[in-house]
Amino acid sequence: MPADPSTSRSGSATSPGRLVRKTVPLRHPGRWAAVAIIALVFASLVASASANPNYQWNVVWHYLFSAPILTGLSHTVELTVGSMAIGIALGIVLAVMRLSPNPVISTAASVYIWVFRGIPVLVQLLFWYFLSALFPRLSIGIPFGPSLLSVDTNHVITQLTAAILGLGLSEGAYMAEIVRSGILSVSPGQNDAAKSLGMKGLLTMRRIVLPQALRIIIPPTGNETIGMLKNTSMVIVIAYTDLLTSVSLIYARTYETIPLLIVACIWYLAVTTVLMFVQSGIERRFGRGFMPRREPGRLARTRARLFNRSATAGATHVAGGGDA
Amino acid sequence: MPDIPMVQAIGVSKRFGHIEVLKAVDLTIPKGEVACLLGPSGAGKSTFLRCINHLEKINEGELLVDGEFVGYREHGGKLYELHERHIARKRREIGMVFQHFNLFPHMTALQNTIEAPIRVNGETKAEAKKRALELLHRVGLSDKVDSYPAELSGGQQQRVAIARALAMQPKLMLFDEPTSALDPELVGEVLDVMRGLAKSGMTMIVVTHEMGFAREVADSVVFMADGMVVETGSPAALFDNPQHERTRSFLSKVL
Numbered sequence: 362m363p364a365d366p367s368t369s370r371s372g373s374a375t376s377p378g379r380l381v382r383k384t385v386p387l388r389h390p391g392r393w394a395a396v397a398i399i400a401l402v403f404a405s406l407v408a409s410a411s412a413n414p415n416y417q418w419n420v421v422w423h424y425l426f427s428a429p430i431l432t433g434l435s436h437t438v439e440l441t442v443g444s445m446a447i448g449i450a451l452g453i454v455l456a457v458m459r460l461s462p463n464p465v466i467s468t469a470a471s472v473y474i475w476v477f478r479g480i481p482v483l484v485q486l487l488f489w490y491f492l493s494a495l496f497p498r499l500s501i502g503i504p505f506g507p508s509l510l511s512v513d514t515n516h517v518i519t520q521l522t523a524a525i526l527g528l529g530l531s532e533g534a535y536m537a538e539i540v541r542s543g544i545l546s547v548s549p550g551q552n553d554a555a556k557s558l559g560m561k562g563l564l565t566m567r568r569i570v571l572p573q574a575l576r577i578i579i580p581p582t583g584n585e586t587i588g589m590l591k592n593t594s595m596v597i598v599i600a601y602t603d604l605l606t607s608v609s610l611i612y613a614r615t616y617e618t619i620p621l622l623i624v625a626c627i628w629y630l631a632v633t634t635v636l637m638f639v640q641s642g643i644e645r646r647f648g649r650g651f652m653p654r655r656e657p658g659r660l661a662r663t664r665a666r667l668f669n670r671s672a673t674a675g676a677t678h679v680a681g682g683g684d685a
Numbered sequence: 686m687p688d689i690p691m692v693q694a695i696g697v698s699k700r701f702g703h704i705e706v707l708k709a710v711d712l713t714i715p716k717g718e719v720a721c722l723l724g725p726s727g728a729g730k731s732t733f734l735r736c737i738n739h740l741e742k743i744n745e746g747e748l749l750v751d752g753e754f755v756g757y758r759e760h761g762g763k764l765y766e767l768h769e770r771h772i773a774r775k776r777r778e779i780g781m782v783f784q785h786f787n788l789f790p791h792m793t794a795l796q797n798t799i800e801a802p803i804r805v806n807g808e809t810k811a812e813a814k815k816r817a818l819e820l821l822h823r824v825g826l827s828d829k830v831d832s833y834p835a836e837l838s839g840g841q842q843q844r845v846a847i848a849r850a851l852a853m854q855p856k857l858m859l860f861d862e863p864t865s866a867l868d869p870e871l872v873g874e875v876l877d878v879m880r881g882l883a884k885s886g887m888t889m890i891v892v893t894h895e896m897g898f899a900r901e902v903a904d905s906v907v908f909m910a911d912g913m914v915v916e917t918g919s920p921a922a923l924f925d926n927p928q929h930e931r932t933r934s935f936l937s938k939v940l
Binding site: 551555564572647651 | 738740769770773774776777779780781783788789790791792800801804805833834835849859
């Protein structure tokens with residue numbers, strides 16, 4: 362019996378008119394070439410690291426957890442935390458000052474930012490360290506009047522205080538701009554709403570504006586913190602025993618320069634890794650109300666990205682099998 | 686005294702730079718009344734509303750809420766601007782609902798509603814929460830108390846905003862185009878809440894383009910244009926028998 366249109370239409374998926382064709386995804390040979398090059402470079406790095414005796418991995422291992430290195434590392438972390446704490450606190454104050462309607466207050470903040478952003482941090486460190494050459498004694502009192510409290514500058518400005526002042530005060534200038542951009546990103550309607558509920562300026566800033574501004578402020582602040590971790594190595598010029606100074610003191614004695622620099626690199630990278638995790642945790646905390654709920658953490662996201670491809674491919678395969 | 690009006694404006698003027706936004710506005714709104722402010726955009730309706738709770742400072746005239754100045758105190762025939770904390774105290778009694786909701790996006794509906802009662806009025810969390818839940822129930826959002834604003838529709842956000850303002854137990858509610866930013870199908874749910882609030886006896890000043898709502902709910906309708914009050918009257922009088930040409934031409938375009 363000849364096939365008539367009606368049976369064909371009511372027929373199964375096997376009828377020629379309803380054949381479901383499989384799709385073939387576009388191939389990307391260029392990507393595969395790039396992957397091959399990356400693999401090659403990586404392999405040669407590994408080969409050189411294992412074959413080249415100048416790396417002196419045994420020396421690296423010997424010093425990695427040694428007492429002077431760990432002391433240097435703890436000083437570096439202290440400096441980073443202390444300077445960033447000063448920088449952030451100062452940044453918030455300066456940002457609020459810059460947004461003040463009073464021109465003297467906002468100009469004062471602008472001048473501070475101009476000076477401390479404009480002078481290299483290295484120069485600022487040296488300047489604080491040699492402060493006693495300018496002011497042998499530091500005193501608190503009335504300008505042109507009697508002094509209330511006076512101390513020897515060299516007692517107050519140690520290597521540590523010079524380092525924290527130099528790094529923290531200049532950081533404040535950068536943080537001020539970051540905080541200001543965060544505050545400006547909060548819509549003026551939020552202020553109106555808070556005011557209309559009877560909230561005062563400080564309460565509004567603390568409960569409404571800053572928590573929202575933090576969402577904008579945190580990613581660049583994470584950047585600044587990681588930058589600060591590395592900038593602390595500049596205190597080598599005032600001989601404060603941070604990680605890099607501790608390393609350099611050892612290789613100046615033993616001439617094992619490369620393995621000791623590798624020790625420093627390993628620790629800087631380790632701390633940076635920790636800081637990145639901390640940052641992504643804080644970002645999720647302040648993303649409340651802006652991000653989808655229960656967004657998976659970095660690990661889960663990476664896992665999903667790595668295995669998603671094969672999972673989708675599997676699903677496609679199953680679907681294709683069903684169609685066939 | 687029962688005759689003190691809730692809002693009394695006498696010759697209120699407001700300038701932004703050289704632009705006169707309000708020109709000697711006189712207006713009296715008695716307690717318990719619902720007044721709708723109508724008029725073309727740029728008429729100064731929203732600015733007038735914002736002057737009432739001192740979000741904008743007036744340049745001339747007097748503006749009294751329940752017989753008291755909001756942003757000033759009178760002394761020896763002069764008006765002195767008050768310190769922020771005194772203004773904040775007066776603002777607690779005046780609730781405001783905004784066109785763009787202005788909910789706090791980092792707080793849930795419940796947190797939005799209890800924030801000011803706790804932080805400003807010093808209520809305990811338990812009592813603030815109890816009233817907030819009642820209010821969120823009243824605006825029909827009992828199932829959304831733990832939702833963030835981004836998870837709510839515009840109409841739901843605006844209803845949370847109304848609950849948030851009511852949580853301060855104000856004696857006057859200001860609505861600044863509360864439905865203008867909403868999809869048409871969501872306007873009704875917000876107007877229903879406002880209708881219920883009007884029935885409960887709340888004094889309300891509503892800037893709106895919803896003529897049907899104004900006609901049905903308002904006790905008085907105020908038509909403003911070019912920073913001036915052109916005409917005031919009952920909805921029936923103003924809509925069916927407008928006295929001024931400017932009112933007639935506006936109504937002929939919107940009705």
